Amino acid sequence: xxxxxxxxxxxxxxxxxxITIMTYCLASLMPGSPLDQLVQPESGISNAELAAIEHKMGxxxxxxxxxxxxxxxxxxxxxxxxxxxxxxxxxxxTGRIGATLLLSISSMFLxxxxxxxxxxxxxxxxxxxxxxxxxxxxxxxxxxxxxxxxLLLIYAFAVKLRLFPISGMYDSGSSGTxxxxxxxxxxxxxxLTFQHIGIFTRQMRNSMYECMSDDxxxxxxxxxxxxxxxxxxxxxxxxxxxLVTQAGLSLGSLVGGAIxxxxxxxxxxxxxxxxxxxxxxxxxxxxxxxxxxxxIVLVGNIVIDIIYRLLDPRIDNKV
Amino acid sequence: xxxxxxxxxAYFHDAVERFMHHKLAVAGMAVVIVEILLLIILPMVMExxxxxxxxxINMAPDKTHLLGTDTYGRDTFSRLIYGGRTSLKIGFFSxxxxxxxxxxxxxxxxxxxxxxxxxxxxxxDMFQSIPSMCLNIVLVSVLSPSAETLILVIxxxxxxxxxxxxxxxxxxxxxxxxxEAARTTGTGNLVIMLKYxxxxxxxxxxxxxxxxxxSAILTESALSFLGLGxxxxxxxxxxMLNAAQSVAIISTKPWLWIPAGMCIFITLISVNLFGDGLRxxxxxxxxxx
Numbered sequence: 001x002x003x004x005x006x007x008x009x010x011x012x013x014x015x016x017x018x019i020t021i022m023t024y025c026l027a028s029l030m031p032g033s034p035l036d037q038l039v040q041p042e043s044g045i046s047n048a049e050l051a052a053i054e055h056k057m058g059x060x061x062x063x064x065x066x067x068x069x070x071x072x073x074x075x076x077x078x079x080x081x082x083x084x085x086x087x088x089x090x091x092x093x094t095g096r097i098g099a100t101l102l103l104s105i106s107s108m109f110l111x112x113x114x115x116x117x118x119x120x121x122x123x124x125x126x127x128x129x130x131x132x133x134x135x136x137x138x139x140x141x142x143x144x145x146x147x148x149x150x151l152l153l154i155y156a157f158a159v160k161l162r163l164f165p166i167s168g169m170y171d172s173g174s175s176g177t178x179x180x181x182x183x184x185x186x187x188x189x190x191x192l193t194f195q196h197i198g199i200f201t202r203q204m205r206n207s208m209y210e211c212m213s214d215d216x217x218x219x220x221x222x223x224x225x226x227x228x229x230x231x232x233x234x235x236x237x238x239x240x241x242x243l244v245t246q247a248g249l250s251l252g253s254l255v256g257g258a259i260x261x262x263x264x265x266x267x268x269x270x271x272x273x274x275x276x277x278x279x280x281x282x283x284x285x286x287x288x289x290x291x292x293x294x295x296i297v298l299v300g301n302i303v304i305d306i307i308y309r310l311l312d313p314r315i316d317n318k319v
Numbered sequence: 320x321x322x323x324x325x326x327x328x329a330y331f332h333d334a335v336e337r338f339m340h341h342k343l344a345v346a347g348m349a350v351v352i353v354e355i356l357l358l359i360i361l362p363m364v365m366e367x368x369x370x371x372x373x374x375x376i377n378m379a380p381d382k383t384h385l386l387g388t389d390t391y392g393r394d395t396f397s398r399l400i401y402g403g404r405t406s407l408k409i410g411f412f413s414x415x416x417x418x419x420x421x422x423x424x425x426x427x428x429x430x431x432x433x434x435x436x437x438x439x440x441x442x443x444d445m446f447q448s449i450p451s452m453c454l455n456i457v458l459v460s461v462l463s464p465s466a467e468t469l470i471l472v473i474x475x476x477x478x479x480x481x482x483x484x485x486x487x488x489x490x491x492x493x494x495x496x497x498x499e500a501a502r503t504t505g506t507g508n509l510v511i512m513l514k515y516x517x518x519x520x521x522x523x524x525x526x527x528x529x530x531x532x533x534s535a536i537l538t539e540s541a542l543s544f545l546g547l548g549x550x551x552x553x554x555x556x557x558x559m560l561n562a563a564q565s566v567a568i569i570s571t572k573p574w575l576w577i578p579a580g581m582c583i584f585i586t587l588i589s590v591n592l593f594g595d596g597l598r599x600x601x602x603x604x605x606x607x608x
Contacts, residue, residue, distance in 0.1 A: 015445045022454065029461050143587035145537055147544045148580035151563050159570040166566065249447070256452025260541055264564070274453070275545065278460045286457060293453050301448055 001309065008305055012298045019294045020074075024067045027283050074291065080284035082277075089288035093270060097292070099169055100269035104258050106185060107193035108247065114197045115243070119204025120236060126209050134201050141198020146257050150191035150264045157187060167266045188265040192257050196250050200243060207242040211235045241312050248304035252297050337600040344596020350589040358403045367397035370552045380574050387574040389562060393552075399578055402554035406583070409469050409539045409555075414531035416474020421481025422524055426512050428482065429489025440486065443479035451476045455538060459547045469548055473535045480531060484523040492519050522601035529594035533587040540583050556583050 054060050061069075073080070079089035122134035158166040164186050170176035211217060212235060220234045259271030266272065270289050277285040338344060361367065373392035380387045386395035428439035455472055462468045492498065493516065501511050542548035543557025551558060556579045563569050563576035 011441070011444075014441070015448055018442075018445050019449055023457070026454075026457050026461055139588055139591060142591055143533070143584050145540055145544075145580070145583055145587075147541060147560060148583065151560065151569055151576060151580065154566065155569050155573070159566065252448060252450040253452070256450035256455075259452055259456065260545060263545065274456070278456060278547070281460075290453055290457055294449050297450050298448060 004309060005302075005306060008302050012302055015298055016295065020071055020291060021067065023287050023290045024070060027287050028063060028066075030281065030283055070287075074288075079288040079291075082285045083282045084277075084280040085282070085285070089284050092273060092285065093288055093292055096268060096270045096273050099267055100255075100258055100262070100271065101296070102181075102185065103188055103192065103262065103267060103269060104255050106189050107196070107254060107258075108251070110189055111193045111196040111200050111250075112243075112247065115200030115204050116240070119201045119243075120208050120231075120239070122201070122205040123208025123212065123239065124231065124235075126205075131205065134205055138198040138202035138205075141195050141201075144194060144198075146191055146195055147260050147264060149194045150188070150261060153187050153191050154264075169268050184265075184267075188261045188267050191264070192254065192261040195257070196254060199250060200246060203246045204239065204243050208235065208239040211239040214238070237311070241308065244304060244308045244311065248301050248308075251300045251304070255293055255297055255300075334600045338596050341596035341599060343592045344600075347589040347592030347596070350585065351593060354403070354586065354589070355407070358400060358407065361400050362404075367400055368394060369397040369401040369554050377572060379572075386578050387572070389575055395559075395574060395578065398554040398559060399556075399582060402556045402559055402579065403582060403586075405466065405549055405553065405555040406536055406539060406557070407586070409466055409473070409549075410532045410536040413470045413473035413477070413535045413539070414528055416470060417477040417531055417535075418481055418524065418528060420474065421478035421527070422485055422517075422520075424478065425482040425485025426489050426516055426520065429486040430493055430508070430512055430516060436486075439482060443482045446476065446479045452538075452541070455542060456545070456547060459542055464542070464547050464550055466549060466553075469539050469542065473538050477531060477535065477538075481524065481527045484527045485520055488520045488523045489516055492516050495519075526594065526598045526601060529590065529597055533590045533594075536583065536586060556580075 051060075059066065077090055079093070081087065082089055082092055085092060118130070118134050118137070122131040125131060154166050157163045165171065165184050166187060169184050170180050214235075216238075217230060217235055220230045225234075258269065259274060261267065262269045262271035263275055270293060274286065274289045274293075276282075277289065371393060373388070373394075375384070375388050376390055376392040378384055378388040378392075380395075384394050384396065386399060388394055389398070424439050424443075428436045455476060458472045458476075459468055462472070498511060498515050501515055506514075539548055540555065540557030540560070543555045544560050546558070546561055549555035549558050559579035560576050568575055
């Protein structure tokens with residue numbers, strides 16, 4: 001197990017380096033230089049001073065050296081200063097990261113909470129009412145863009161029924177309690193998760209359906225075990241495995257979708273921060289957020305992989 | 320040669336038959352065909368002016384404006400039709416770019432194995448493990464948003480799906496006798512890949528192509544919705560929904576955003592159903608349930 005985790009972490013580090021290279025290349029393609037923001041034309045800085053600053057920032061070196069400068073700074077926690085908000089990028093991100101994690105993690109759990117029982121019931125009794133209902137849900141879910149779901153939810157639950165707030169994390173002017181945040185979380189969480197409920201339910205249904213015809217299930221039944229034990233102890237545990245893999249695959253699109261969902265509901269997370277940074281062309285902030293979001297997804301994938309290994313002792317953990 | 324042709328046509332005959340049994344898939348295909356025909360024919364037979372700004376702003380649907388007008392007095396129905404053309408066009412061409420990158424890489428990874436496999440498959444892993452929406456946003460804003468940029472970005476970010484499906488298929492094809500035979504007679508690797516592997520790997524490519532289109536349309540509309548995709552005045556289904564970012568419009572002018580959202584929804588669900596049927600028909604072994 002230890003060796004497996006180590007190998008997994010090494011692959012993640014390679015992916016991390018790849019992502020930082022891509023991010024850096026993208027940022028260097030962006031128009032304008034970091035100096036433009038620091039040096040206003042009217043500030044009257046001489047060319048010699050400009051060259052000195054350029055040298056100090058490493059901007060006169062080849063691009064791959066600059067990349068290593070940036071990587072080294074970042075690894076020691078220095079993500080640079082935001083051009084427009086004039087505060088350290090890391091400070092801005094840590095102020096927002098909690099809201100994004102709350103939204104993404106609660107969406108993931110909500111999707112699993114709906115998909116596991118529904119998919120199990122559908123796969124257990126295929127081609128019956130529940131199965132058809134879950135298929136419809138799956139196809140509808142996969143085809144509904146999260147921003148359209150979000151607008152429909154706002155229309156139904158906020159405008160017509162006036163049940164939930166549609167903007168921000170707390171009521172304006174309030175000190176902010178947990179209950180208030182949860183009430184604000186309902187609509188964005190559901191909008192973000194809807195698509196994944198569909199995908200997860202379908203995955204759970206299919207793997208349950210396959211497991212039901214496996215030999216060990218037939219053996220368990222032949223032994224005269226009760227249907228409940230066969231279902232919960234023998235089948236469900238195995239049927240859950242592909243869903244764990246699916247959850248890992250969906251993590252990236254869930255966090256990516258959070259960017260849009262946050263924007264619609266003015267959720268104070270990294271997504272809204274990122275879109276603002278894009279609008280302002282605030283490169284250090286854009287790069288910082290891209291790297292942090294990627295790290296979240298990479299770490300999340302490792303955690304899910306480890307859970308999979310723990311659930312499935314059949315896989316040789318020494319590999 | 321004649322015999323293999325016969326075998327192929329029998330396979331496709333069976334596949335068509337299997338597909339036609341899949342009623343939902345046939346329905347999905349019918350909807351897509353009708354939609355494409357409408358998008359092509361309607362601008363020829365009706366007077367549609369998607370970008371004409373008129374004083375008749377924020378009109379509810381009536382006889383002259385089937386779906387009302389927007390805040391600039393533009394006809395929503397015209398914009399819906401032209402927006403659909405844009406969205407479908409971007410969906411199709413970006414998957415074409417994905418295929419152009421993914422099919423060769425998938426074949427190379429499967430055929431050569433070893434280092435080619437390690438590098439290509441790890442690269443695919445990496446692309447799939449990063450939140451692509453995040454990089455899409457950065458890429459589009461660096462390259463300045465336009466239809467061409469979207470096609471390029473969605474194409475370059477989305478190839479791993481092709482690689483995965485092709486790779487798995489090529490692994491089984493390269494063990495076949497005809498590949499072995501070609502190799503022993505001294506046929507070059509490139510010829511083997513083009514002449515023996517590619518034609519036999521066409522069905523996973525078709526499946527990947529079909530499923531790629533809805534996800535490309537989804538990405539395009541999400542970016543356009545955020546204002547980072549197709550730029551007004553040009554219409555796309557995504558940027559029509561962008562107009563609904565205020566509660567006032569959501570609650571009082573549903574004709575501005577519900578039709579565009581429903582069009583995306585119906586297109587995606589139809590293509591997905593079609594793709595499901597196609598996958599089951601082309602490869603009966605993978606059929607589940």
